[in-house]
Amino acid sequence: MKNNFTIKEVIEHWDKIAAIYDPCNKKPSNPHFQRFVVGVGFMNPQPKMKVLNIWSRTGDSIQFLRNKCKDAALYNLEASKNMIKIAKKKYPAEKFHTTDLENLDYSDNFFDYILCLETLEHTPKPSKLLKEFHRTLKPTGRLILSLPPASAELNYRIYTFVFRSHGEGPHKFLSTKTVKKLLKETRFELLLHKSTLLIPVFGEVIMNLGEKIIEKFQDTFIAELGVRQFYVCKKR
DSSP states (O other): OOOSSOHHHHHHHHHHHHHHHHHHTTTTOHHHHHHHHHHHHTOOOOTTOEEEEESOTTSTTHHHHHHHOTTOEEEEEESOHHHHHHHHHHOTTSOEEEOOSSOOOSOTTOEEEEEEESOGGGOSOHHHHHHHHHHHEEEEEEEEEEEOOGGGHHHHHHHHHHHTOOOOOSOOOOOHHHHHHHHHHTTEEEEEEEEEOSSOSSOHHHHHHHHHHHHTTTTSGGGGGOSEEEEEEEEO
């Protein structure tokens, strides 16, 4: 599978909006940080484990990762150099490296966990990146993905307009059916699929109500309406 945009176009967008990324995500903050709370919650800390954090952006996931697994070797990969500059100021003790969202410069069976939140939809070659995840993940490791489904495109446009968001730049939201197909084709076994954020606006009370509703309808068409879908996988 290949998308009709390039990594250069992706990088140009995120370099351009890097300065407003953090301010935008503080209003409102709950939907933004929910990905880290839920995604990191799927991890089971182990001694001396290696964790790939891709796409790390300005480092918002790091505080959650460090609270969960303080002693882990954390590898933060980001496409935008401007984002990395901000992340280094926020987390000077952490290491950040650039990535083309396609090739991973790590050996086979290297990582215990790969955390890939809201990334696959921005990748010019999703299948290529998933294959790299498969190659570099340990046989006992876990891949944790999150991304919006195809049905979230209209919600995204409304959200961007109302809250004057930083925008998503080049992207292609994938249906849950497509994601599961890609995972199967790249030799991943899906252990868990969870739909979240049925109502990502109007405050925490309404958002929590939406979560209670969608939790009861995980295996129905309603689950496709959740604007953030999580996938936990292992290698086959």
